[in-house]
Amino acid sequence: MDLKASVQVSASGLRAQSLRMRIIAENLANADSVASTPGGTPYRRKVVTFEPTLDRESGGTGVKATSVVNDKSPFNRVYQPGNPAADGQGYVQMPNVNGLVEAADMKAAQRAYEANLNAIEAARGMTARTLDLLK
Secondary structure: OOHHHHHHHHHHHHHHHHHHHHHHHHHHHOOOOOOOOOOOOOOOOEEEEEEEEEOOOOOOEEEEEEEEEEOOOOOEEEEOOOOOOOOOOOEEEEOOOOHHHHHHHHHHHHHHHHHHHHHHHHHHHHHHHHHHHHO
16 A cells, blocks of 8 residues: 555545544534423434445545434433423433543544544655655
8 A cells, every 4th residue: 555545544534533523512512402392302412423445446445434323322301390391290301412421432533533644644754755765
């Protein structure tokens, strides 16, 4: 695999992790978004799914975000009888977003993004050193 292919593989990882971080930020922004109607459904956490992609020309395997799916975990119920979104028993369904889980996912996505960026920088450095040798 040549340097161009390695950069393409790392670039696919950058795109995938960038989308993952955007979805995590959306989850955190909506962590307190309840339904607008009594007994309605609040914001549902989203998760990005990935799959490997093979570039037959270069032989490199990258990654592609295939979809953004809703997390099927149950909503939390909080007793708030004065809330306009409360059901008949006074409970409000809260989003299924856990701040600690989102923070851990964000840290993992950030580290994967940095690893791909470092791989691109290493390929750029090798290319620069090769050009220096050819002078």
